[in-house]
Amino acid sequence: FFRDVCNSMNAVRYARQLEKQASDVEWFKTDPSEFCCPITGEIFKDPYIASDGLTYEREVVEHIIRKQERSPITGEELS
Numbered sequence: 001f002f003r004d005v006c007n008s009m010n011a012v013r014y015a016r017q018l019e020k021q022a023s024d025v026e027w028f029k030t031d032p033s034e035f036c037c038p039i040t041g042e043i044f045k046d047p048y049i050a051s052d053g054l055t056y057e058r059e060v061v062e063h064i065i066r067k068q069e070r071s072p073i074t075g076e077e078l079s
Contacts, residue, residue: 010012023075037055037056037057037060038054038056038073039057039060039061039064039072040057042057042059044057045057046058048057048061048062050078051064051073051077051078052071052073052076052078052079054071054073054074061078064078065078065079066070067072
C-alpha cells in the first residue's frame with residue numbers, strides 16, 4: 001500500500017515538474033529577447049550587466065568599453 005502511495009506521490013511531483021518545464025519553454029518561445037544580447041542578437045554565453053542597466057555579452061561590451069566608453073544602446077557612459 002505505502003509503495004503505491006509513494007509511487008503516486010512521485011508521479012504527481014514528476015507531472016508538476018514537467019508542467020513547469022513546459023511553461024518555462026513556452027515563455028522562452030514567446031520572449032527570447034530576455035536571453036539575448038541586444039548587440040549580437042545571440043543567446044548569452046557570459047552575460048554582463050553594464051552600468052547602463054542593460055545586459056550584454058561580456059566580451060562584446062568589454063570591447064565597446066575599451067573603444068568608446070559609451071553604451072551602444074543608450075549612449076550613456078559605461079564604466
